[in-house]
Amino acid sequence: MDNLTGWQEISTTRATRSASITRNWLLYVLLIGIAAMMVAPFLWMLITSLSNPSEAYTYPPSLPKQWRFENYGELFDRLPFGTFTFNSLKISILATLGTLFSASLAAYAFARMEFRGKRTLYWIILATMMIPFQVTMIPVFFLLKTLGFYGSHAALIVPHWFGFGMGAFGIFLLRQFFTTVPRELEEAARIDGAGSLRIFWSIMLPTARPALVTLSVLTFMAHWNDLIGPVLYLTDTDQMTLTIGLAALGGGDLIARVDLLMAGALVSLLPILVLFVVAQRFFVQGITATGIKG
Amino acid sequence: MATGGAIVVAFLLGFTEWDLIGSPQWVGLKNYSTMVNSDLFWKVLGNTFWYVLLYVPITIVGSLFLALLVNRKLPAIKLFRTIYFLPVISSMVAVALIWSWLYNPEFGFINWTVETLFGLDGPRWLLSTQWAMPAIAILSAWKVVGYNMVILLAGLQSVPKHLQESALIDGASRWRQFTAVTLPALSPTLFFVLIITLINSFQLFEQTYVLTQGGPANSTLTLSYYSYQNAFQFFRMGYAAAVAYVLFALTFIVTIIQFRLQKRWVFYG
Structure with a gap:
């Protein structure tokens, strides 16, 4: 049994x-x-x-008989793709630095300083994340045009040094980190004669390094992929970023050259893909941070 | 703070006529009366809701399915999560261009697949008044499911294991365990995902800009693009601001309704 x-x-x-x-x-x-x-x-x-244009436009779709790597050369020779790439890099990097600057200072203030209306202000800033961009689009456009930023990269960079765009998200993310820094650490530094800015620079920022990387990665991605900004503010071809350049070429010069258009799309995706492979952890952390708190 | 100011200014602009060059003229409710008397506006409103109706369910069901699928310990599961996330990091412009090539009615990959699998002639997708909107909804859902998946996965992983196990010990079926334990525990996260997906769906812009510019025959013209078009192509700033406010109000109302409805299905443990 x-x-x-x-x-x-x-x-x-x-x-x-x-x-x-x-x-x-x-x-x-x-x-x-x-x-x-x-x-x-x-x-x-x-x-x-990597196809020959005449091969691309055939039915049924098939693999090219010969891989045409020259397409990429042609893309950069015939069209200002190098300029587009440079512009995208320039705007994304400078705007990201701006967001890091403004969001970290504001987050520090919200985490450690006492001032009237602090809570209300904090909630207003968070609420702006929920506002559709179409609502603020026209007033912001008029403001930036009045400041003389229309038709220049400044329109896509300068506002981010004052907390536009990803600023609200950054404040939210960094404030959480700053509040976890033990007060004793700060007090010890104050006794040693460090001022607020010194504490911010040598204690707060190093502690929040993972959050800063997360914010940089997500902000860089947002600017790299941004279309509406360049659509509203950039006027000349040689100012264009990869997104608007591609969108324009898709309906223009490249309308009958899908091989080059796809090569262009690939070039525009490559940098963000590399960044993702290197910093995947931070992309996911940033997204779950919003999700769990929301 | 500047955003807060801009919201007020935009509200006021809705009661003016303004071409951006001169100074705004106060016209009272004229923009809103033009709107309700315009057939195009009602079509645009209908299109907006049609898109929301297509995009939101596909996205929610799709991302929940993905999250449940990858929420287990299997070899190489991280690789699959990464792959599902790839469209999220890609720019909408590149994604839209790739899909417009896939949707190409003559040489496109999608219609070839449709013909090979089902022996059917595929629709003309972005060139058809009937199919352009579903085509945009499909590619948008494809791009975003990985994003929601990551949020839902984090939610799933915080579901207490002992609850699920005790349900199984009590003899609950897998399905029962899912509906009685997992889903209620996940409901706050699911609610959050639903809200951001809804808000997002009302703001459809880039896909329209790259692919259809609202066409064919205004069949993909939604509030968001309509507002942009009036502002920056027709220079009717006042009217565009009024349309943007309608969009804002709609988003707000739908969100409030969801918050009211959440009492029926969202459980905060």
């Missing part, structure tokens, strides 16, 4: 194990199927970007 139950037990564990393998096998089919749906558009972009 004992033997029998023992055998039955073994057989059930075997059955469950093999059932779990089958179930996982099905799971993997599902996982891979969805992965294919996520990757296929990018893969097709890559394939088309």
